[in-house]
Amino acid sequence: MSLYQQVAKKLRQRIEAGNYQPGEALPRQAELALEFNTSRVTIQKALDILFNDNLIIRKQGSGTYVSPTYSSALDIISSQYGGTTQLFAGKATVSTQVLHFEIRLPTDEESQKLHIESTIPVYDIYRLRKLDNNPYELTKSIMPLSVISNLTKEVAERSIFAFIQHDLGLEIGNAVRRISADKTKNDDIQYLDCETHDPILQVSQTVSLKDGRIFEYAQTRHRYDKGSIVVFNKVPMV
């Protein structure tokens, strides 16, 4: 891990431990540079990370302060996730039921969403997720075989994200999500135990690897009473 990342990690620990209180000023950059025996530029790169996570506020001409709203920031960071499975690790038992698993050619819409040729086959996976045996989300995923291979039904019952990272050795990158509300459909009633007129929280996501290749287009339907989505909007850099 690079130097500025180590510095960021240590400063984060101090803030979380309450060494610096919300609203309080951190030591001057020059002082931090002395303490960590680095250049000021390295300190600044470390502060960039904390700033992006909304842990600190920077005021030119004044100082660097622990974000007054720091405590609310914690949830966000921890929800930066990697697949649904990790989120509840330790808190509850997540189980996955694979309702459908096949390899087929993509529709036109799908090949467009995945940025692939329509001749490249895709996995079509339909899963139901339960939390302590209570159903809470229904996910339909499409993944191109040109990017993801050797997927099996058994892997889909565990964590596909873990498989991609650990077994395929690929690095997961950014995701674009579209969130909307929808009316209940037949599958929602059948699998999510919804009532006829319950609302559904729907998320359509396109997930990429670090090299930019899209590896998943998925639609997830959540019970409206089981979970919401927390989002953090940064002010634009330009």
Added chain:
Amino acid sequence: MSLYQQVAKKLRQRIEAGNYQPGEALPRQAELALEFNTSRVTIQKALDILFNDNLIIRKQGSGTYVSPTYSSALDIISSQYGGTTQLFAGKATVSTQVLHFEIRLPTDEESQKLHIESTIPVYDIYRLRKLDNNPYELTKSIMPLSVISNLTKEVAERSIFAFIQHDLGLEIGNAVRRISADKTKNDDIQYLDCETHDPILQVSQTVSLKDGRIFEYAQTRHRYDKGSIVVFNKVPMV
């Protein structure tokens, strides 16, 4: 505007103009440094911005490439908002109807959300927004007078965000949003013309200034068939 921001702007224009195609490599950092007559570090800071906007992919040991999924990134950037009003500027007519406007003391929950003492009064504003005369969202906002002042019903009918930025001279910072689905309530039926069993897309947001002070806690209810929320998730920096 600083040098690296100018460079970022120019490179962004080139990408948008198609001078560099999706998937294609940008010139080497050293070459860009020569062209813009800057140091390589400055080029890197410029690339940081484009990277954060998902316009480019960086591969150590290989090069810098226009993101293969670049085109999908455009929507996101343009949805980086500033209040609802700007979003549709030019495309449609947004009108706002102020249903309620008062100054009162906050409830315990509200003073907690806003991080203020319960003795500080707040604006309580309830607005209905229409797009070309079709209702699409209903917003209940709470703002502390310790941060925002001189607000009037007339301002609320225009754009509160514009008032804060231009008239009060305050800089808007980050926002935390919680998105969920909900059942229709009486107000939704009355003002949004919803049917009894239509789902509602609800957003609860806490918006801060650049100095970290929270200036708004708001709950917005959208008709499920009028709009969705697009979100961009970056991979964590540490």
Added chain:
DNA sequence: CAGTGGTCTAGACCACGTT
């Protein structure tokens, strides 16, 4: 092994807030 991006430094000057 050559070429690329990533990290890091020491030092300089600028922009802004505070006093």
Added chain:
DNA sequence: ACGTGGTCTAGACCACTGC
């Protein structure tokens, strides 16, 4: 006027890719 963070440079070395 002073102290703070913001920007910028030139040069060095490291880490990784791909031939």
